[in-house]
Amino acid sequence: MYDIAVIGAGVIGTAVARELSRYNLSIVMLERDNDVACGTTKANSAIVHAGYDASADSMKGIMNAKGNAMFGDVCKELDVPFERIGSLVVAFTEEDMETLEGLLENGQALDIPGLKIIDSKAVYEREPNLNPGVRGALYAPSAGITEPWEMAIAYAENAVNNGAELKLNFEVKSIDKIEDAFEIKSDKETIKSRLVINCAGVYADQVHNMVATEPDFAIHPRRGQYFLLDKTTEGFVNHVIFPCPSKMGKGTLVVPTVDGNILVGPDSQDLGLDEKEAIETTGDRLAYVKEMVSQLTTKVPFREQITEFSGLRAEPDGGDFIIDWSKSVEGFYNVAGIKSPGLSSAPAIAERVMEAVVELLKPEAKADFDPVRRPRIKIEHLSDDELQTLIEKDPRYGRIICRCEMISEGEIVDAINRPAGGTTLNGIKRRVRPGAGRCQGGFCGPRVLEILARELEMNPIDVKHEGEDAYILIGETKA
Amino acid sequence: MKQVDIVVIGARPAGLAAAIEARKNGVKDILVIERDRELGGILMQCIHNGFGLHVFKEELTGPEYAERFIDELSDMGIEYKLDTMVTDITPEKVVKAMNTEDGLMNIQAKAVILTMGCRERTRGAIAIPGTRPAGVMSAGTAQRYINMEGYMVGKRVVILGSGDIGLIMARRMTLEGAKVLAVAELMPFSGGLTRNIVQCLDDFDIPLLLSHTVQEIRGKDRLEGVTISQVDENYKPIPGTEQTYECDTLLLSVGLIPENELSASAGIEIDPTTSGPIVNEAMETSVPGIFASGNVVHVHDLVDFVTAESRRAGENAAKYVLGQLKEDGPVQSTEAGAGVNYIVPHVIRTSNIEKDVTLFMRVGNVFHNAELVVKADDKIIMTKKRRHMAPGEMESLKLPVNKLPQTDAVITVEVAEEVVQDEKAS
Numbered sequence: 084m085y086d087i088a089v090i091g092a093g094v095i096g097t098a099v100a101r102e103l104s105r106y107n108l109s110i111v112m113l114e115r116d117n118d119v120a121c122g123t124t125k126a127n128s129a130i131v132h133a134g135y136d137a138s139a140d141s142m143k144g145i146m147n148a149k150g151n152a153m154f155g156d157v158c159k160e161l162d163v164p165f166e167r168i169g170s171l172v173v174a175f176t177e178e179d180m181e182t183l184e185g186l187l188e189n190g191q192a193l194d195i196p197g198l199k200i201i202d203s204k205a206v207y208e209r210e211p212n213l214n215p216g217v218r219g220a221l222y223a224p225s226a227g228i229t230e231p232w233e234m235a236i237a238y239a240e241n242a243v244n245n246g247a248e249l250k251l252n253f254e255v256k257s258i259d260k261i262e263d264a265f266e267i268k269s270d271k272e273t274i275k276s277r278l279v280i281n282c283a284g285v286y287a288d289q290v291h292n293m294v295a296t297e298p299d300f301a302i303h304p305r306r307g308q309y310f311l312l313d314k315t316t317e318g319f320v321n322h323v324i325f326p327c328p329s330k331m332g333k334g335t336l337v338v339p340t341v342d343g344n345i346l347v348g349p350d351s352q353d354l355g356l357d358e359k360e361a362i363e364t365t366g367d368r369l370a371y372v373k374e375m376v377s378q379l380t381t382k383v384p385f386r387e388q389i390t391e392f393s394g395l396r397a398e399p400d401g402g403d404f405i406i407d408w409s410k411s412v413e414g415f416y417n418v419a420g421i422k423s424p425g426l427s428s429a430p431a432i433a434e435r436v437m438e439a440v441v442e443l444l445k446p447e448a449k450a451d452f453d454p455v456r457r458p459r460i461k462i463e464h465l466s467d468d469e470l471q472t473l474i475e476k477d478p479r480y481g482r483i484i485c486r487c488e489m490i491s492e493g494e495i496v497d498a499i500n501r502p503a504g505g506t507t508l509n510g511i512k513r514r515v516r517p518g519a520g521r522c523q524g525g526f527c528g529p530r531v532l533e534i535l536a537r538e539l540e541m542n543p544i545d546v547k548h549e550g551e552d553a554y555i556l557i558g559e560t561k562a
Numbered sequence: 563m564k565q566v567d568i569v570v571i572g573a574r575p576a577g578l579a580a581a582i583e584a585r586k587n588g589v590k591d592i593l594v595i596e597r598d599r600e601l602g603g604i605l606m607q608c609i610h611n612g613f614g615l616h617v618f619k620e621e622l623t624g625p626e627y628a629e630r631f632i633d634e635l636s637d638m639g640i641e642y643k644l645d646t647m648v649t650d651i652t653p654e655k656v657v658k659a660m661n662t663e664d665g666l667m668n669i670q671a672k673a674v675i676l677t678m679g680c681r682e683r684t685r686g687a688i689a690i691p692g693t694r695p696a697g698v699m700s701a702g703t704a705q706r707y708i709n710m711e712g713y714m715v716g717k718r719v720v721i722l723g724s725g726d727i728g729l730i731m732a733r734r735m736t737l738e739g740a741k742v743l744a745v746a747e748l749m750p751f752s753g754g755l756t757r758n759i760v761q762c763l764d765d766f767d768i769p770l771l772l773s774h775t776v777q778e779i780r781g782k783d784r785l786e787g788v789t790i791s792q793v794d795e796n797y798k799p800i801p802g803t804e805q806t807y808e809c810d811t812l813l814l815s816v817g818l819i820p821e822n823e824l825s826a827s828a829g830i831e832i833d834p835t836t837s838g839p840i841v842n843e844a845m846e847t848s849v850p851g852i853f854a855s856g857n858v859v860h861v862h863d864l865v866d867f868v869t870a871e872s873r874r875a876g877e878n879a880a881k882y883v884l885g886q887l888k889e890d891g892p893v894q895s896t897e898a899g900a901g902v903n904y905i906v907p908h909v910i911r912t913s914n915i916e917k918d919v920t921l922f923m924r925v926g927n928v929f930h931n932a933e934l935v936v937k938a939d940d941k942i943i944m945t946k947k948r949r950h951m952a953p954g955e956m957e958s959l960k961l962p963v964n965k966l967p968q969t970d971a972v973i974t975v976e977v978a979e980e981v982v983q984d985e986k987a988s
Contacts, residue, residue: 360782363693390686471665478662483647486597523684525700529707543713548696552783555696556713560738
C-alpha cells in the first residue's frame with residue numbers, strides 16, 4: 084500500500100512527486116508511456132511566462148506569478164537550464180497599445196517584477212528582425228526559457244532519489260475506492276494507495292471519472308503546432324516574442340530555445356474529446372503558423388527548419404486550472420486543466436499540492452531529503468582543461484556520438500544509467516540531445532541504439548524509438 | 563602545439579585520395595582525421611557495385627573501391643586517427659580535435675583539406691505532415707542498419723525521393739525480402755542516375771511515381787501508412803489524387819546537404835546554391851591554405867569524380883605548402899547561365915592551369931540534344947553537344963587553357979536547347 088499514487092509523469096506529476104518526497108510518505112508515479120515527459124510536457128513553447136496576463140484572481144494568475152518566482156531556485160537544484168531572457172508583447176496598432184496597458188495593470192496587481200512598456204525604438208534595438216510598424220511592447224524581464232521535458236526528467240530523478248517509485252508502462256484502466264484506499268489497475272498490475280493525485284494531463288477528466296460519481300469537469304485537447312529551426316539561426320530573436328493576445332490564447336510566438344534554436348508556433352485548434360491522441364502535424368495548420376508569425380516578422384528563416392511537431396494543451400471547460408480535492412471523491416486530488424502557463428506554474432502547483440497533502444496526512448519531514456540532482460556533464464560547456472581531465476578519467480567523454488550537438492558517449496551512458504534514465508532513442512534525445520540536431524538522428528541513431536542495447540543488456544531489436552510498439556529493427560538480415 | 567604540414571579532415575573517398583595525392587606531390591607530414599570507427603566512410607556501406615568505372619576502368623563495390631585507397635594510404639605510412647572528432651578550425655589553420663586516447667588536441671597545420679562529405683536531408687527539413695512514428699528514416703540510415711549492423715528495418719516500404727541512395731535501397735530492401743510499394747519523386751524527373759532507375763526499379767517492377775509526394779505520415783508508435791498525392795507545377799499536392807499506402811517503413815532520399823559547420827567556424831565563404839565552400843581551380847577555399855573537395859563542396863553523382871577532384875585538392879595543398887601555387891596572372895570567375903544550377907570551381911587563376919581546367923556543373927532540368935555554351939564575358943569560347951542531360955547527373959567540361967582569355971573575365975556556361983549551327987568558336 085502506497086500513501087500517494089501520482090497518476091501521470093509529466094512535469095506536473097513529477098513535480099508533485101518530488102515535493103511530496105520531502106516527507107516520509109511512500110509515493111508511486113504511474114505513467115502510461117515508457118518514459119516520463121511524453122505528453123504535453125515534451126511538446127510546448129518551452130517558456131516560463133512572467134505571469135502578467137492571467138487575471139490576478141484566477142488560479143492561473145496566482146500560480147504563474149508564484150511559479151515564475153520559484154523557477155530559478157528549482158532549476159538550480161535540479162540542474163535544469165533556465166534563462167530569464169525576458170519577453171516582449173509587441174503592439175502594432177493603437178488598439179494593441181491599449182491591450183498592453185491592460186496587461187501592465189494586471190501584471191502590477193500580481194506584483195510581476197520589472198514590467199514596463201517600451202517604445203518602438205527600444206523594441207527595434209532589442210529585436211531588429213521584427214516587422215516595420217511596431218508601436219511599442221510590454222517588456223517582462225522575468226520571463227524565461229527552459230527545457231520542459233528536462234524539468235520533468237529532473238523532477239522524476241530527484242523524486243526517485245528521495246525514495247519515490249516510478250512505474251512506467253502503467254496505464255490506469257480502473258480506480259476503485261475500497262474502504263480507505265484506492266485500488267488502481269493497469270492491464271498487468273494492481274496497486275493500492277491511500278491518496279490519488281490526478282496529474283493525467285488531457286486525460287485528467289477520464290481518470291477522475293473512473294472513480295467519481297459525477298463528472299466535475301471535462302478536458303478538451305487544444306492542439307498547437309510548431310517549427311523548430313537549426314542552431315544556425317541563433318540570435319534571430321533574443322526574447323520571447325508574443326503578438327498581442329486574443330481570446331484563443333497568447334498567439335503564435337517566436338522564441339529562442341536554451342539550446343540555441345529558434346521555435347515558431349503554436350497555432351491553436353480545439354479538438355474533440357475523442358481526439359486526445361491527435362498529435363500529428365497537418366499541412367494546413369503548419370501553413371497557418373507561418374502566416375500568423377509573419378504578422379510579427381516576415382524574416383523567419385524557415386529554410387533552416389529541422390523539425391515540426393504538435394502538442395495538446397489540456398483545456399478545462401471552466402477555463403482555469405483545477406488544483407483541489409475532488410468534490411465527490413474523498414482522498415482524490417485533481418491537478419487538471421494545466422494548460423499554459425502550466426510549466427511556469429509547476430513549482431507553485433507542486434507546493435500547493437504538497438501543502439494540501441501535508442495538512443491531511445501530517446507526515447514527518449524526511450531528515451535526509453536531498454533537493455539536489457547530480458549535475459549533468461555537458462562537454463560543450465567545459466573548458467579545454469576541464470574536458471582534458473575528464474577524458475583522462477573517463478575516455479568515453481572523448482568519443483563524440485552526435486556531431487550536430489557534440490554529445491559524447493559518456494553523456495549518453497550517464498543519461499541511461501541515472502534513476503529514471505532513458506531507455507529509448509527519443510528518451511536519450513530528450514535527456515542529452517543526440518538526434519535533436521540538424522541530421523535528426525540520421526547519423527547518431529544507430530550508434531545510440533547500440534549504446535542503449537549494450538548498457539541495458541538488450542537485444543538491439545528490442546530498442547525502441549519512443550513508445551512500446553515503436554520498434555526500429557525487425558530482425559537480422561539474411562545470412 | 564602539434565605542428566603538421568597538412569591536416570585532412572575525413573578519411574572517406576575524398577580525404578583518402580587527397581592525402582595520397584599530397585604525399586605524391588612531396589609533402590610527408592600529413593595527418594588524416596576521421597570521426598568514424600573505420601576508414602572509407604559511407605563507401606563501406608555501399609556494398610553494391612558500379613564504382614570505379616572512370617578511375618580504375620573496372621566495376622567495383624564501395625568497400626572494394628575504398629580498399630584500394632586505404633591500402634595505398636597504409637603503404638605510404640600516412641598517419642591517421644579514427645574515432646576522432648574535429649570540433650573547430652580557425653582561419654589560422656589551428657585544428658581542434660578530440661578522441662578517447664589523446665583527449666583534446668590542438669594542431670597547427672600549414673594547410674587543411676576539408677573532406678567532411680554531406681548529410682541527408684530529413685523529414686523535418688521538408689516538413690512532411692503527420693505523426694512521428696518509428697519506421698521513417700533516411701535511406702542512408704537504413705543502409706547502415708542493413709549493410710553495416712546486419713539488421714532489417716521493415717517489410718512494406720515506400721521511398722520518397724529518387725536520389726541514388728533511395729534507388730539503391732529500393733533494390734536492397736527487395737533483395738532482403740521486403741516489398742517496396744513505390745518510389746515517389748516530387749520532381750517530374752528522377753534525381754538519380756539512369757542506370758540506377760533501370761537496375762534498381764525497373765528490374766524489380768517497382769513503380770516510380772514522378773511528380774508525386776508523401777502528403778501525410780500515419781501511425782502512433784510505428785509507421786502504419788502514408789498518403790501519396792500527385793503535385794502540380796508548384797509542387798503542391800493536387801486534391802483528389804491522394805492514394806494511401808499501408809507500409810511500416812518510409813525511406814527518405816530527398817537530397818544531400820554538404821556538411822560545412824566546420825567551414826563556417828573557419829570563416830570560409832559558402833556558395834548558397836551548392837551549400838559548399840567557394841573554391842578556386844586549386845580547390846582552395848576563400849581562406850588561403852584551406853582546401854576542400856568532394857561532397858563537402860558540392861554533391862557528386864559518382865565517387866570517381868570525387869576522387870578526381872580530391873586528387874586536385876591534395877596536389878594543390880602540397881603545392882601551397884611547398885610555395886608553388888601562383889597568385890599572379892588573370893583571374894576568371896565562373897557563373898551559372900541559363901539552364902545551369904551551379905559551376906565548380908568558382909574562380910580560375912589561369913597561371914595555375916597547365917593544360918586544362920575541368921568545370922563541374924549540374925543542369926536544372928532534363929535536356930535532349932542541347933548544347934553547353936561557354937562564354938568569356940559575352941564571347942563564346944566553346945560549345946559542347948550533349949544528347950542527354952539531367953539534374954541527377956553531373957556534367958563536366960574540360961576547358962583548355964588556351965581558350966581562356968588572358969585578362970580577368972567572367973566565364974559563363976549556359977544550356978542552348980536548340981543546337982546552334984556553325985557558330986562554334988575554334
